[in-house]
Each structure stands twice: as C-alpha cells, then as structure tokens.
Amino acid sequence: MHAVILAGGKGVRLRPYTSTLPKPLVPIGDQYSILEIVLKQLSSQGFTTVTLAIGHLGHLIRSYVGDGSRWGLEIDYRTEESPLGTMGPLLSLEDLPEDFLVMNGDILTDLCFGELLATHRAAGAPLSVATYRREVKIDFGVLTTTGGRIREFAEKPTLDYRVSMGVYALNRKVLSRYTPGLPLGFDELVLDLLADGTWPLDYAFDGYWLDIGRPDDYDRANAEFDALRPVLLPE
Template identity: 80%
Template structure:
C-alpha cells in the first residue's frame, strides 16, 4: 500500500509555531512530531511506501524523515516550486499505484488508513472521502425575512454537517485528464466528478479526529495527547 502525504503548506494559521518549522514537524507531546505519528501509523497498518509532497521549509522535512527506513517505510519526495493546491502535486508524480491513499500532513486521527484504502478498492470507487460529523452552533437568534417581514425565527440553532477529514482513497485514472503542473484543489476535483455523475464514496468515521490548523487546535492536541497516545500509536510508540 502506498500513501501520499501533503506537507507543503506554509501553516499560516498556526503561526507563530510555524515561523521556523513546517507544520507537519511541530511537536506533539514530549517525543513526536505530527508527521512522525502519521508515519508510524502508516507503517503499523501495512503501508510500505510514502511520497511526501513538500514545499515550505521542505528541506527540514527531508532532513527529519530521510528515506523512512527507521519506520520501515520507503519514503520519496516531490517538491512544489509554487503552490499547487491539495491535488495539484499528485499530477506530476510518476509510478503511482492504481489505488493509493492521500492525506494531509497535519491531522491526528485513529482512523484506519488501511481500512479506508481497502474499502476504496472493494467499492471500485474513483474517489473515497473520509468524513466526520461536525456540529456548528450559532450563538444568536437566527431570522429569515422576506419582503420586509420576519417569516421564521430559531433561537441558537445547531447544524450538523459531514466534513472532509483530509484523508482520501484515490484511483490514479482520475488524475489522467489533468496536465502536470496544474494548480488543482480537492474542491475542484470533487466538483468535476459530481458534474460527470461520478459521485465520490463517503467513508463515514466517528472516532477521534483533529485538524491542527490553528493555535487552539495545537494546544488541544498537546493537552489530549497523553490520553490519546495508546489509540493513536498502539504498540508502535
């Protein structure tokens, strides 16, 4: 099994932590970086190879990860000379397997990556998206108006959404239509597939998931890590 980890972003929302470190290398707990946790998880689940898509401060990621041997992985790299979006870096990659995992390099989750990829293969899907239920609370009374009159009122409503976790199963053929070097976001890929009537598969998940995008998220990850370490790393730590 092969995984591609997107690790090229600047981590602007996580500053000042990312002023001198790329976001995947910010430390979690006393021992690990986010990226090391992810690599350990992939290795323990049977992945043999990983491609790291790097950009901002990518030389630090290369220095830290090396060839991946210490985790039992074969790690290669692709460099973004300019931002290519969530999917764009994949377009220039050679020799990708028919089906592979794609994930962001800044998430903590106990999702089974191998289970998602196996489900993707079994479904014969072109794109499988790991999704998570997220509640959005509105701390105000919400009004609906028409022709100058209030027609509906809801006090502090709560909305439920399924959001993308930043982990996908992808089939190589999906990328064939796009030229290498094209900036391409995950949102554009999904909209293109929907326009074709090729609906991506929803891989619903209700375990632990945290997207470390802001300082509050990072502080939460560190506060929770000692409790979560057995679920995240099992016997790999």
C-alpha cells in the same frame, strides 16, 4: 499500499510555531512530531511506500525523515516550486498504484487508513473522502424568507454537517483530465466529479480527529496527547 502525504504548506495560521519549522514537524508531546506519528501509523497498518509532497522548509523534512527505513517504509519526495493546491502535487507523480491514499500532514486521528483504502477499492469509487460530524451553533435567530415574507424561524439552531477530514483514497484515473504543473484543489476535483454524476464515497468516521491548523488546536493536541497516545500509537 501507497500513501501521499501533503506537507508543503507554510502553516501561516500556526505561527509562531511554524516560523522555523514546517508544520508537520512541530512536536507533539515530548517525543514525536505530527509527521512521525502519521508515518508510524501508516507502517503499522501495512503501508510500505510513501511520497512526501514538500515545499516550505522542505529540506528540514528531508533531513528528519530520510528514506523512511526507521519506520519500515520507502519514502520519496516531490518538491513544489509553487503552491499547487491539495491535489495538484499528485499530477506529476509517476508510477502511482491504481488506488492510493492521500492525506494532509497535520492531522492527528485514530482512523484506520488501511481500512479506508480497502473500502475504497471494494466500492470501485473514483474518490473516497473520510468525513467527520461537526455541529455548528448559530447564536442568532435564523429566518427563512420567501417573496419578502418570513416562512420559518429557528431560535439559535445547531446545524449538523459532515466535513472532510483531509484524508482521501483516490483512483489515479480521476486525475487524467488535469494538466501536471497546474494547481488543482480538492474542491475543484469534487465539483468536477459531481458535475459528471460520478459520486465520491463518504467514509464516515466517529473516532478521534484533530486538524492542527491553529495555535489553540496545537495546544489541545499537546494537552490531550498523553491520554490519547495508546489510541494513536497502539503497541
């Protein structure tokens, strides 16, 4: 099983932590970086090869990770000379397996990546998206209007959404229409599939998930890590 980890972003929202370190290398707890936790999880779940798509401060990631042998992985690298979006770095990768995992390098979760990939393969899906339930509280009275008249009213409703976790399984055929070297976002890929009537698979997940995008997310991850360590890194 093969995984591509997207680790090329500048981590602007996580400054000042990312001023001197790429976001995947910021420490969690006293022992691990985010990226090391992810690599240990992938190895324990049967993945054998990983491609790291790097950019900002990518030389530090190369120096830290090396060839991946300490985790029982074979790791290679793809360097972005300019930002290519979420899916753009995949377009120039050679020898990708028919189905593979793609994930952001700044996620803490106990999602079983191997099960996601197996479910994706069994379904024959072009794209499978790990999704998470989010509730958004609206602090206003919400009106639905038609023709200048109020038809519905809800006082401070809570809206329920399923959001992308930043973890996907992909069939390489869906990338064949796009030009290597040009940016390609996750949004563009999904909208193109929907326009074609080719429905991505929803892989619903209700365990632990934290996207470390902002300083308060990072502080939360460190505060929770000791309690979550047995879940994130089972022996």
